[in-house]
Amino acid sequence: MTGDLxxxxxxDLKLPAERLTDDASLDHAGFDSLAVVELSVLLTDRYGIDISDSDIRDAATLGRLDLLITSKRNGR
Structure with missing residues (x-):
């Protein structure tokens, strides 16, 4: 995962660092429905990218979420 994520x-989301691995599911990392919404808003505010709540949930793992964010930031 990138350092930014x-x-x-x-x-910002106060998730436990020891649970943040590429293969961790969002649930295992500590995401709840509020964290998903907060992350979507933070990504829009900080990077100007639009990633919906459902896109975040569909990523399934932190590694896939990181790839999604990176591809959106690079305009792909």
Whole structure:
């Protein structure tokens, strides 16, 4: 995972760092429905990218979420 995502998850969403691995499911990492919404808003505010709540949930793992964010930031 990129450092940007790790910082958002630990600093802004207050998720436990020891659970943040590429293969961790969102549930295992500590996501709840509010965290999904907060992450969507943070990504729009900070990076100007639009990733819906359902896109985040569909990513299933933090590694896939990181790839989704990276591809959106790169305009793909």
């Amino acid at each position: 790790v910082r958002i998850l630990t600093d």
